[in-house]
Amino acid sequence: xxxxxxxxxxxxxxxxxxxxxxxYYLHILITTGIFTIAAMSLNLLLGFTGQLSLGHVAFFGIGxxxxxxxxxxxxxxxxxxxxxxxxxxxxxxxxxxxxxxxxFFGWVIGKISFKVRGAYFVIVTISFAEVVRxxxxxxxxxxxxxxxxxxxxxxxxxxxxxxxxxxYRKAPNYYLMLAIAILSYLIVRRLVLSRTGRAMIALRExxxxxxxxxxxxxxxxxxxAVVSAAMAGAAGGLYAHYVRIVDPDVFLFIYTVTMVIMVxxxxxxxxxxxxxxxxxxxxxxxxxxxxxxxxxxxxIYGVFMIVIVYFLPDGIVPAVRGWVESLxxxxxxxxxxxxxxxAAAERKAD
Amino acid sequence: xxxxxxxxxTALSIEHITVHFGGLVAVSDMTFTVNxxxxxGLIGPNGAGKTTAFNVITGFLRPTRGEIRYRGRSLNGxxxxxxAEAGLVRTFQKTSVFATNTVFENILIGLxxxxxxxxxxxxxxxxxxxxxxxxLRDEARALLDFVGIAQRAGELGGALPYxxxxxxxxxxxxxxxxxxxxxxxPVSGMNPSETSSFMRLLxxxxxxxxTVLLVEHDMRMVMGVSDxxxxxxxxxxxxxxxxxxxxxxxxxxxxxxxxxxxxx
Numbered sequence: 001x002x003x004x005x006x007x008x009x010x011x012x013x014x015x016x017x018x019x020x021x022x023x024y025y026l027h028i029l030i031t032t033g034i035f036t037i038a039a040m041s042l043n044l045l046l047g048f049t050g051q052l053s054l055g056h057v058a059f060f061g062i063g064x065x066x067x068x069x070x071x072x073x074x075x076x077x078x079x080x081x082x083x084x085x086x087x088x089x090x091x092x093x094x095x096x097x098x099x100x101x102x103x104f105f106g107w108v109i110g111k112i113s114f115k116v117r118g119a120y121f122v123i124v125t126i127s128f129a130e131v132v133r134x135x136x137x138x139x140x141x142x143x144x145x146x147x148x149x150x151x152x153x154x155x156x157x158x159x160x161x162x163x164x165x166x167x168y169r170k171a172p173n174y175y176l177m178l179a180i181a182i183l184s185y186l187i188v189r190r191l192v193l194s195r196t197g198r199a200m201i202a203l204r205e206x207x208x209x210x211x212x213x214x215x216x217x218x219x220x221x222x223x224x225a226v227v228s229a230a231m232a233g234a235a236g237g238l239y240a241h242y243v244r245i246v247d248p249d250v251f252l253f254i255y256t257v258t259m260v261i262m263v264x265x266x267x268x269x270x271x272x273x274x275x276x277x278x279x280x281x282x283x284x285x286x287x288x289x290x291x292x293x294x295x296x297x298x299x300i301y302g303v304f305m306i307v308i309v310y311f312l313p314d315g316i317v318p319a320v321r322g323w324v325e326s327l328x329x330x331x332x333x334x335x336x337x338x339x340x341x342x343a344a345a346e347r348k349a350d
Numbered sequence: 351x352x353x354x355x356x357x358x359x360t361a362l363s364i365e366h367i368t369v370h371f372g373g374l375v376a377v378s379d380m381t382f383t384v385n386x387x388x389x390x391g392l393i394g395p396n397g398a399g400k401t402t403a404f405n406v407i408t409g410f411l412r413p414t415r416g417e418i419r420y421r422g423r424s425l426n427g428x429x430x431x432x433x434a435e436a437g438l439v440r441t442f443q444k445t446s447v448f449a450t451n452t453v454f455e456n457i458l459i460g461l462x463x464x465x466x467x468x469x470x471x472x473x474x475x476x477x478x479x480x481x482x483x484x485x486l487r488d489e490a491r492a493l494l495d496f497v498g499i500a501q502r503a504g505e506l507g508g509a510l511p512y513x514x515x516x517x518x519x520x521x522x523x524x525x526x527x528x529x530x531x532x533x534x535x536p537v538s539g540m541n542p543s544e545t546s547s548f549m550r551l552l553x554x555x556x557x558x559x560x561t562v563l564l565v566e567h568d569m570r571m572v573m574g575v576s577d578x579x580x581x582x583x584x585x586x587x588x589x590x591x592x593x594x595x596x597x598x599x600x601x602x603x604x605x606x607x608x609x610x611x612x613x614x
Contacts, residue, residue, distance in 0.1 A: 213526040214434035214463040
């Protein structure tokens with residue numbers, strides 16, 4: 001039953017560009033998808049290890065800038081009379097470098113998170129994102145600052161020597177986004193449904209007990225941070241080569257907040273949560289634009305958020321799962337909502 | 351006296367451990383040993399420093415002075431998970447399980463050390479990973495049977511009655527396959543029949559060649575299961591010996607019952 005739904009959902013996602021004629025709506029779906037990937041990456045850190053990174057957009061932006069810069073090429077005067085010149089690199093190579101560089105910064109932040117926890121970690125990550133934003137804003141020689149990096153080349157798909165297509169149009173970009181989103185989902189799923197994921201959840205739930213049975217805190221926090229950052233970097237790279245312009249505003253705090261909203265309302269620590277939350281809060285603003293006055297749009301958006309958080313404190317996915325389970329077993333009380341996605345999935349596998 | 355083997359080999363030795371919290375001396379110059387296969391009870395009135403001693407041994411606290419050695423290796427400076435790697439696994443005084451995970455998952459988490467699959471192998475879905483997962487699940491079932499809570503496998507850890515949570519704690523600790531188990535008040539809050547079945551469990555744990563260091567207030571239990579008893583009072587060891595000697599030791603009685611007016 002669940003399998004069937006999963007395949008239907010996939011078929012639906014694949015069919016969208018075929019029946020959705022309006023390119024504007026396709027564009028909305030692509031950016032929503034890119035944000036959903038970022039939300040999934042945040043969920044690995046926030047939902048499964050319990051570390052709240054309020055600077056997550058930094059990894060997104062680092063991926064976007066790295067990928068954009070490498071594909072455009074740049075020259076940089078390192079010392080008097082010596083200029084470092086980097087020729088434009090192929091987009092796929094630049095994209096991978098963006099993922100790696102973002103992952104590297106994830107490693108640094110993960111190492112720090114071992115030393116500082118809780119509120120201090122939140123502050124460190126906010127500061128980190130702000131510092132990166134200021135660098136992007138002020139290092140004009142490299143990043144063009146507020147003038148933005150523009151004319152970023154789009155992705156090119158190629159079979160060497162035979163066939164080549166540059167992805168200018170929306171539909172191919174949609175499929176590229178979808179492919180990376182599915183890959184990200186599978187990576188998170190594989191990780192959290194394994195011994196590695198159990199270690200992360202154990203650290204979130206009861207760190208002293210987890211360490212007492214031999215789980216290395218640093219190792220798993222760093223691992224989660226690296227994977228999470230690299231994934232956010234991939235989302236950033238996608239964004240850069242799709243929108244084809246990157247300015248320091250990609251580091252704005254509001255984007256992190258949006259990701260956090262997506263994760264929390266969807267259900268943190270569940271696999272489907274960020275997808276549901278991402279789609280909901282990605283599409284809601286656009287939907288509101290068509291039905292409400294401009295003044296009312298963000299008020300309604302806010303009300304939706306409060307209502308969800310108030311009535312479904314664990315998020316949409318755990319709540320729905322609870323309803324389904326109580327319907328199936330005929331019990332009136334829902335399952336304890338803090339149950340993780342892993343918990344349910346593993347019980348099913350059992 | 352020691353459970354196995356003729357000559358008692360020292361497993362754990364605590365040498366001149368001192369712990370200060372600011373000006374407060376929690377443990378002062380504590381020295382004792384636990385032999386391989388032995389069950390040692392660590393007793394003392396509230397605030398005597400028993401839990402502090404546990405925290406120091408298992409790497410949750412750094413001693414101000416002194417050394418801890420386990421099987422010839424110094425444990426000083428090791429972090430808790432490294433102490434677990436060395437074979438020492440503890441339980442906690444306040445019940446400590448993974449409350450929002452099922453009982454079965456609790457054990458799987460405890461089995462962490464028994465798995466070897468790395469994140470890369472997991473991501474690539476190598477065939478060994480699946481086989482290992484199956485093996486861990488089998489072990490988890492066996493452990494639940496061993497402590498006698500197999501029928502609870504699907505329930506949430508936090509939803510178990512108190513006595514069974516205590517059993518779950520022990521099962522989680524055993525999952526890490528310790529060569530030495532440190533139990534911090536395992537039967538506190540248990541009723542007498544639960545306590546006596548816990549004592550039988552302890553005998554079976556011991557039959558698995560696990561050395562046990564036990565902190566406990568239930569004197570009947572401590573005296574019943576321990577080969578040796580170490581008595582702490584106000585951070586100092588005041589007596590050490592077989593249960594029978596300890597029960598008659600005037601110093602111990604004074605520590606527990608207080609001195610008469612004359613001595614005060």
